[in-house]
Amino acid sequence: MAFKITSSPHVTKNSQTATVMQRVILCALPGLVVQCVYFGWGSLIQVLLAIAVALVAEAAVMKLRKRAVGVALGDYSAVLTALLLGIAIPPLAPWWVIVIGTLFAIVVVKHLYGGLGNNLFNPAMAAYVLLLIAYPVQMTTWVAPAPAAQYSPDLLASISQIFLPGSGDINLFRLGIDGTTMATPLDTMKTGLSMGLTSTEVLAKPLFDEGLSIGWFWVNMAYLAGGLVMLKLGAIRWQISTGMLAALFICSGIGFMMNPDTHGSPVFHLFSGATMLAAFFIATDPVTAATSNRGRLIFGALIGVLVYVIRQYGGYPDAVAFAVLLANLCAPLIDYYVRPRTYGHRSGN
Amino acid sequence: MLTNLEQLDNGVVWRIPGGIHPPEQKHLSNQTAIGTLPLDEYYYVPVPQVGEQASMAVAVGDHVLKGQPLTHGLNQHHLPVHAPTSGVIKAIEPRPSNHASGLPVNTCVIQADGKDSWVDLQSASLETLSNDDIVARVQAAGVAGMGGAAFPSHIKLSPASDIELVIINAVECEPYITSDDRLMREHADKIISGMEIIHQVLTPQRIIVGIEDNKPEAADALRKALSASKLPAGVARVTVVPTKYPSGGEKQLIQLLTGKEVPSGAIPAQLGILVHNVGTCAAISDAVLQGKPLIERVVTVTGGNVAQPGNYWMPIGTRVDHVLKCCGFNPEADQKVIIGGPMMGYTLPLIQVPVIKGTNCVLVPSSAEMSVDAKELSCIRCTECAQACPASLLPQQLYWHSKSGDYDKASDYNLRDCIECGCCSYVCPSDIPLVEYFRVAKSAIRNANEEKLKSERAKQKFEAKQARLEEEKRQREAKAKEAAERRQSNMSGGDKDAIAAALARVQAKKAVSAATPEAGADRKDKVADAVARAKARKAAQAAQSDSPAPEQNQANDAQKDKVAAAIARAKARKAAMQSDNEAEVDTNQTSAASSQKDKVAAAIARAKAKKEALKQALQAEAPTDSDNKSADEAADTLEPKADDRQARIAAAVARAKAKKAAAKDAGVNDPKGQIPEQNSVDSIAQSDPGELSAEEAKKARVAAAVAKAKAKKAAQQAGDSKSTVEDTQAESAEPKPEVELTAEEAKKARVAAAIAKAKAKKAAQQAGEGQGSDAHMQKQPADVNSAEPDSNSEPADVKPEAEPSAEEAKKARVAAAIAKAKAKKAARQDGEAQRPDNAAPLNDERSEAMSPDTDQSEQAPAQSAEEIKKARIAAAIAKAKAKKAAKDAEDKE
């Protein structure tokens, strides 16, 4: 009889790309839930919409590229991209924002670069940056967290706000303070500081509670928890997250020590905006990160530094997307210069 | 060297990177004692060394006893094989091997007689044996490494350097396999006795047994046996290492136990470390103390699809299908039969293959135990593979480069340090068969290296041959010179300058026209150089096919020519190495004008040489006027019949020009350029700058070499990856028979040849300018030589890039002119045969580069009037061909 011929090894660990992605997605859900608690149903709707668009786009592109559609959909990478983008954009942004963003992420950033594994940039972040530049108003109009808002959008209001933009008065859901609309605490801080207020004065605003951003703190905590679970499950490795958080902590620490009046505290930075989301879910995207352990520490630290620099000195309130993209650009370089020392060799390269 | 004896003694275990923990599955087979199998009917004993290191000691039909050697060794690398049972030799023939490929290997088929009767074994005691005796007994017993690689143990026991640490590998980290485990439990004393023998031979400071912590019984058994051993106290110990695959890899085990790494490309012996497997220790003990050859070993038979998994003593040569039958094999669809473990073992395509010395396990898993054939997905760069790699490689990068065939990059990422352990494939979530990619890449790299080595060897062989031939040629030349000198005395002065003048004019014209395309771009140069190389090859062939040409060559002349051409090329290459850079710069700085001048000078010089030759030839052989005329016409249709006076004037002009050119050259190159050749006997040509001093000749050769080097380099740039190989072939002047030309290709080739000539000249000239116009003197004859006569035996390997373009057609015309010149050469060659004075001064220095000419002079005495006539006809034919080539080129256009 003929026997089957295969190449060693004949056993493999039952880890699948899909499993890894599923775990990441599951671990992001607590954060999403907390986000919904504070900012209404908007985020969930955005996420679902994004996932639907992503799956359709992925299937269409795979069909065009004459690849197996099922395999691509089954690896959950498109779902994860959509999830991250849906989480990142303002909950009540009009529907076409997320649709355009998702299409851009899947079709251009991912597939035009050769598909999963070949894309240079993190698709979700690239799309986010595109949206931020193309639709600055929609992309910076964040809903006020529930405790601070006069009205909290319910499900119906969220749906109508998203799908029939302009039908309701979005300003209802915004936090009106001194006639200005505030987006996120980071934005508030930035604007406040630029108006000559000290950070303490800014933190005295109703968006903040004991120096922390209302809502955002818990959202970040949820993502941190999800990230720790991922670490425990082995879905991600510690280097990138640690590198990023440590760098951000150190940078903001130095800034805060130098001049507490014009700089946010390290804790403020670590638990504001998308810090934790980025540290555990975005920067850790393996495709676009550096590959060696040391390289990943450097990669993470680079993001941390960039986040701080852009937040503190740049023109945009939150910097995660830009920082991640810039670090993506550097990843091949880092990989080239930071190689582990092979057994029996003296040095790395 | 071993600074960490203390740590060794304390059993310190170092960390190794990577590694995995696949399901062990050892309980399947390690529960029962080692059994034996019923005798098989036939045993297949592979004798792969026969023909290389060994010869058969038995013949078909012989009756052999168990343990009787089947092979005679011829050298130290011989690993004897023995009959595993008593019986009759039924056949000695290729049979499928126990290998992933199943490729047949020479096998001795023994039909068992069922008695299993032993030969007499010579037992000995350790005290009475010298080290050499021990090693000899180990070799005689055919002991080989039993961990899988089957490296001859006697070689390991006679290392070149001191061994300070012997590691006994008892790790057995592969899942499923328990043969060492059971052997240690049941025969620990034998293993320890083997260690004693190794200790006696190598006297290492320490012997450490490394064993994984999942085999506590075996470790205990070893410790117990060790405490009862005769080994000096403190020398040996058992060190337990944590269970992790692949701790049992030689390099990994060394790292685990000593913290040291075997340098890449080195062997452990260089660290003073030697690693033996426990099974090998037991076999060494048997061999040395009992004289028992290695004819059986413990093999694990396991997996979900055998009814009685376990360990069995198996004679070497037992067929795997017999083994499985005895163990209750229950195959399923798509059954795999794996030799070795699931991580590094290989599947057998056929199971009628023998158990061999390195076989430690036969694994027949159920499909549930093995991985499903998942589809390979894209790499998501998760770097799980890099985390798992025990060699700290970056498998995803290796994969990337291996897959795209970028093997240089893969090598840059240390592909060769991959031990093919399979950890990376094991963990890859995208189910990429990484190891398979690495194997493919490694073998591709290996093949490429072998190719390189082969051509290197061919080159060396050729150079040796060339040196020999050169010596022979020198001797012949000396003889020819002597003969020519005798003839010289018969000569009287006279002038047939017309011909010479015509030649000079033609050359000058040619030089001008050749110079025109030279003004062209770099790109053209590159093409030209590539073509020149093709031409060089053709030259070799042309030289070879010269013998049937109308010139009065003798049979061995062709060979001489060939050799000469080859030598010239070889020399050129050698010189090229030194002057490559120089030549490049020079070429870039060359102006068209100066090159033209050089060219003119060279042409004139050559014309002079020819003139002399002709004159002498004509005088010596007293040709008729009509002969003279026809030669003239054949040589150059542009040249009307000239009377003596005109000719003399022309010659005078040509000489003057030549002088001027030479002076310029000399000004740049050599103050001696204008000094007439002292050895020259010919009074007319005495001021001829064409006669080079020895030193100039040398320079000229260098210049030719530079030209050649440039050509070669350009060819490489043209992306010819086979260049080395082809060059070598060209050098040895072997036409490539495998390339067959169609009629059209032949035509093309002819055109190409013509172009090539022009190009080569150009290359020579460009290169020469840095070094002196002398380059021409060298290059030109070679060019001409290599040209037309063989247009019907077109070289097969003219480059495709030589296809004519509009621009090239022009060049082809130039080539036609050259061909004409060549026709003249035919005449000249006749002449040169009579003109030793010309060749003589060049003897030592120039002869290699110009050998086609000097070769001609060698058989000077063989000339006859009739032959000269023939040569002239040949010249005419050549010219016609040249014309045709030009026309072809135009047609093409």
Ligand code: SF4
């Ligand atoms: S097979 Fe090679 S690359 Fe893969 S883990 Fe083993 S040593 Fe590393």
Ligand code: SF4
């Ligand atoms: S484990 Fe597989 S998917 Fe992950 S980086 Fe390595 S090759 Fe790529």
